[in-house]
Amino acid sequence: MSLSYWLDQSKEETIPKDIVIIGGGIAGMSTAYWLQKYDPTLQIALVEKYEFGSGATGRNAGFITCGSVEHFNRLVGKHGKDEALEIWKFSEDNLTFLKEEIIQDNAENLLFEAKGSFSLAGAKSEFIELQDSAKLMKELGVNVEVINEMDIKTRTGGVSFVGGVKYLDDASVHPIKLLHHMKGRIEENGKNVTFHENNEVHKIEYRGDNKVIHTTKNKFEAPIVVFATNGYSPLLENFFKDKIFPTRGQVLATEAVPRFMEAPCYANFVLDYFRQLPTGQVVIGGFRQLQKDVETGYSDETSDVIQEALEKFLRDHIPAVREAKITHRWSGVMGFSVDGQPMVGALPADHQLYFVGGFTAHGIGLAFHSGKALADSLFEVNPIPGFLSAKRLQ
Ligand SMILES: Cc1cc2nc3c(=O)[nH]c(=O)nc-3n(C[C@H](O)[C@H](O)[C@H](O)COP(=O)(O)OP(=O)(O)OC[C@H]3O[C@@H](n4cnc5c(N)ncnc54)[C@H](O)[C@@H]3O)c2cc1C
Known part of the structure; x- marks a missing residue:
C-alpha cells in the first residue's frame, strides 16, 4: 500500500537487522521462533500492520488438523501415496512440534485439547470417499x-x-492465546527478536546486497526479508498475484452450553466445520461455496447469505445449540494457494526474499512446521520438501 508524506512517521535513522519478518500471524511468529531457536544471536524484527493475530490467525476456528483441504483419497489421487503420506505427516509433526516447543504444560490456559477430529458426510457418496480414505490411511499407518x-x-x-x-x-486450541504464548516463548529465549505492532510495511528497496524495509514508523535494513503476509501478500509483492488468492471465511459463535461434543467436526468435504470449546461455546464456520464470487478480496465483513446458512446448519444438524444465543459473527481473509498446499522458500527472482504462507484455510495445522521448514532451509539443515517449495509454482 502507498504511504502519504503526511502519514509517514518513520525516522531517518535506519535500524540494522539480520532478518525482517513481515506479518505477525502464526506464520510470522512461528518463523521468528525457529530462527531464534537455531541462532539466538540473530537480530530479527517482526513487523505487523495492526496487532499480532489481527489477520486470519485471530479469526479462525482453532482446529489443528492434519492433512490438507481435501479427503485423503483425493490427496492420493493428486500426489500419489508417498507424497500424500508426506503431506499428512508434515501436519502431524506440526502438532508434535507445537506440543513440545510451545504448548508444553499450558494446555488448559490455551484451551488446547488433543481429542482428534471428525470428518462427517452428509451424503452417501462422500461417506464412500471417507471410507476409501480411511482404508488407504490405515494401510499407511495413520490413526x-x-x-x-x-x-x-x-x-x-x-x-x-x-x-x-x-x-x-x-x-x-484458542488461536490467539497460542500466538501470544508463542511470542512469550520467544521472549523467554532472548531479547534479539523485536516486535513491532501497528507498523505497516509499505515499500522494500534494494541497497547493495541489503533491503531497506520502509514501515510507517521505521526503516529497517536487512539482507533477508520474509513475507509472512499470507492472503495479503499480493498487496505487497507482485510475484504473489497469480499464486496466493485472498479468500474470505465466515464464522459464528454461540453462548456456552453444556458439553456435548467429543471432538471438533468437519463436514461437506472439509468446507464446513463446527467445534465446542472446552468452555462450552460452539463455533461454526464455512459455506463459502454459496458465494464464491463474493468471498474473495480483503473485506472482513460478514454476509447475510452465509450467516443465514450457518444458522440453518446449526438448526438442522446440531440440536444442542438450536436455541442457543449467537454472540459473535465474523470473517477473516485466508491465503489460498494454487494447489492447496502452502508455499515456503525463496522467491525465484531474489533469493534473499522468502515466503511462508498460502495455507489455504489450514494455517493453524501447518504454519509452525512451515516456519521450521524455512529455518531448516536457511540453516541448511534440510531442504524444503517439494510439495511445499515455492519453486513448484514458478
Ligand atoms: C474463518 C476462518 C476459519 C479458519 N479456521 C481454521 C482452522 O480451524 N484451522 C486452521 O488450521 N486454519 C484455519 N483458518 C486458516 C488460518 O487462520 C490461516 O491459515 C492462518 O491464520 C494463516 O496465518 P498467517 O500468519 O499466514 O496469516 P495471517 O494471520 O493473516 O497473518 C498475516 C499478517 O500480515 C499482516 N500484514 C499484511 N500486510 C502487511 C504489511 N504490509 N505490513 C505489515 N504487516 C502486514 C496482516 O495484518 C496479518 O496480521 C481459518 C481462517 C479463517 C479466516
Whole structure:
C-alpha cells in the first residue's frame, strides 16, 4: 500500500537487522521462533500492520488438523501415496512440534485439547470417499476410525449425517492465546527478536546486497526479508498475484452450553466445520461455496447469505445449540494457494526474499512446521520438501 508524506512517521535513522519478518500471524511468529531457536544471536524484527493475530490467525476456528483441504483419497489421487503420506505427516509433526516447543504444560490456559477430529458426510457418496480414505490411511499407518450415523449422534451431537471418520491425532486450541504464548516463548529465549505492532510495511528497496524495509514508523535494513503476509501478500509483492488468492471465511459463535461434543467436526468435504470449546461455546464456520464470487478480496465483513446458512446448519444438524444465543459473527481473509498446499522458500527472482504462507484455510495445522521448514532451509539443515517449495509454482 502507498504511504502519504503526511502519514509517514518513520525516522531517518535506519535500524540494522539480520532478518525482517513481515506479518505477525502464526506464520510470522512461528518463523521468528525457529530462527531464534537455531541462532539466538540473530537480530530479527517482526513487523505487523495492526496487532499480532489481527489477520486470519485471530479469526479462525482453532482446529489443528492434519492433512490438507481435501479427503485423503483425493490427496492420493493428486500426489500419489508417498507424497500424500508426506503431506499428512508434515501436519502431524506440526502438532508434535507445537506440543513440545510451545504448548508444553499450558494446555488448559490455551484451551488446547488433543481429542482428534471428525470428518462427517452428509451424503452417501462422500461417506464412500471417507471410507476409501480411511482404508488407504490405515494401510499407511495413520490413526483413523470409521464411524456410523449412530456414533456421530452420540459422540458429536450432530444429526442428519450418514457416516464419517475420526482422525485420532488431531487437536484444537484458542488461536490467539497460542500466538501470544508463542511470542512469550520467544521472549523467554532472548531479547534479539523485536516486535513491532501497528507498523505497516509499505515499500522494500534494494541497497547493495541489503533491503531497506520502509514501515510507517521505521526503516529497517536487512539482507533477508520474509513475507509472512499470507492472503495479503499480493498487496505487497507482485510475484504473489497469480499464486496466493485472498479468500474470505465466515464464522459464528454461540453462548456456552453444556458439553456435548467429543471432538471438533468437519463436514461437506472439509468446507464446513463446527467445534465446542472446552468452555462450552460452539463455533461454526464455512459455506463459502454459496458465494464464491463474493468471498474473495480483503473485506472482513460478514454476509447475510452465509450467516443465514450457518444458522440453518446449526438448526438442522446440531440440536444442542438450536436455541442457543449467537454472540459473535465474523470473517477473516485466508491465503489460498494454487494447489492447496502452502508455499515456503525463496522467491525465484531474489533469493534473499522468502515466503511462508498460502495455507489455504489450514494455517493453524501447518504454519509452525512451515516456519521450521524455512529455518531448516536457511540453516541448511534440510531442504524444503517439494510439495511445499515455492519453486513448484514458478
Ligand atoms: C474463518 C476462518 C476459519 C479458519 N479456521 C481454521 C482452522 O480451524 N484451522 C486452521 O488450521 N486454519 C484455519 N483458518 C486458516 C488460518 O487462520 C490461516 O491459515 C492462518 O491464520 C494463516 O496465518 P498467517 O500468519 O499466514 O496469516 P495471517 O494471520 O493473516 O497473518 C498475516 C499478517 O500480515 C499482516 N500484514 C499484511 N500486510 C502487511 C504489511 N504490509 N505490513 C505489515 N504487516 C502486514 C496482516 O495484518 C496479518 O496480521 C481459518 C481462517 C479463517 C479466516
